[in-house]
Amino acid sequence: MAGPGEFELIREYFSSRFQTGARPGGVDSSVVLGIGDDCALLSPPAGKLLATSVDTLVADVHFPATADPYRIAGRALRVNLSDLAGMNAEPLWFTLALTLPESNADWLEPFARGLAETALSYGITLVGGDTTKGPLSITVQVTGSCQTPLRRDGAGAGDIVFVSNQLGAAAAALPIVLGEYSPSETQRQQADTAYYFPEPQLQLARAIGPYASAALDISDGLLADLGHICEASGLGAELRLDNFPVAELARSMNAENALETALTGGDDYQLCFTVPERHLDAIDKLQLPITAIGRMCKEPGIRCQLNGKSWLPHGRGYQHF
């Protein structure tokens, strides 16, 4: 029975920090009633779809239980916002279901601060939640509005496959985050950013929205996630890995294995998307930080080439069980 009781806890750390509809630059008028009643009452934007996604982060499965709560909170929200990016949805509201071994102010204060700062910077409003006693675990559900959904099942044969930015940094960061490897200062910073501050690609999704035929965020590793696009679209893919955008951290941690890490490591939260050839010029003109890595094809399965030769990875993305 350490710390304040449940109701005081919620009030102190969440209700006060996340008042109904409080947002940068004013009040979110879509939130009619926020935290504190049986339900939040929300006014959805007229004429748009809602996109919603939920993710649970379990201590010592998805993050070290002893990790900085400020960082954990931000990461929990960021990985969910990434699902909105994968669908090309604009953030509106989120809920937090927080399970804690004990009500501990030293943990809750930085956690709530990290959550609030991240929510503010992405313009998303906390509208409700639940706090329970039990093994540390964080479930966030985000909801956004969506006019031009980017689904997984829209790719066509011949469409070009793109990925955003670089891949492999989050997987390469893991031994550093877990304290199993002594990094250089540069590596430490890169690992911290990749693992705790992944950037949901909301702007990029908005930019490609009118042109892409399919998209998703890369959470389980590129090959596994591209596999989802292939399966949903009833297609396969041919990749050329010669200019694959491998993150610097993956190279500096293990140069030999860097490409494999970039293709199969999870947690990068970049976008993988497909673009019909007729839109390639339009995409080019946007000058986005993206790389064409291959092409969708009719034959099922993903085949990779490196230096003109067939290339096979050892692993195939992150399996949760």
Add this chain to the structure above:
Amino acid sequence: MAGPGEFELIREYFSSRFQTGARPGGVDSSVVLGIGDDCALLSPPAGKLLATSVDTLVADVHFPATADPYRIAGRALRVNLSDLAGMNAEPLWFTLALTLPESNADWLEPFARGLAETALSYGITLVGGDTTKGPLSITVQVTGSCQTPLRRDGAGAGDIVFVSNQLGAAAAALPIVLGEYSPSETQRQQADTAYYFPEPQLQLARAIGPYASAALDISDGLLADLGHICEASGLGAELRLDNFPVAELARSMNAENALETALTGGDDYQLCFTVPERHLDAIDKLQLPITAIGRMCKEPGIRCQLNGKSWLPHGRGYQHF
């Protein structure tokens, strides 16, 4: 690594059972895209508010870890539906974030069946979720549409306080559910129903919607929950307990303590609501299973009378920490 991998698990137990928009009597056209993409895509009903609520049930905190998964699944959804009832919202969609120690078909099959049957009977559609490895815990978020919200902050001084059906059965059931008490067959059945099959008072909420000034579902014990109405409405309450609707199970388990159990025990998921005097005739005519238990007043705090004398409970509702 027991059982199928994560993606197969989701597909087998949830996607197949909960196809996009599948509902009793047809397809839920508000579900544009269900399980299996980055986000579910939903089309909210025009001109209505959305009501949303999330609850986590942790094994060995909110239910025995060894309890029947069929029952646990139903209970998890029912307690969330009860929050929609507390706001007078109509069920639309829900998500499930399920954390499991292992991917075990013997557990998942009855769990998914219990969830599907409960969802069907309340006309609510599973639209997304997450499965993770970790200590057993179930987070359900429900969303409903809401035209006449019943908030906590609408009660007026002089309004009559009502509760639905009987209270105290779920708290009285606990020693039976936990196997700490050998019940009669009647008691066993009553405990099973009260604990695992609480009835979300959706119909009753709809009936009182036009007349009630405030409402909530009783999850933490009547006195604690009525306290929330008092606080939100800036009022107090005077209760007369002479005809208080105490559940039969509470009486048969401990006659002496039955009233206390009914007033402070949690998990009943009945409604507590307030009605302005001018609407009492209208409420009367509905012939609902409700009991008037007192009146809202200006003086803060809740005061109880039994047999013309002041009465004080020992406990004050369920505290999660």
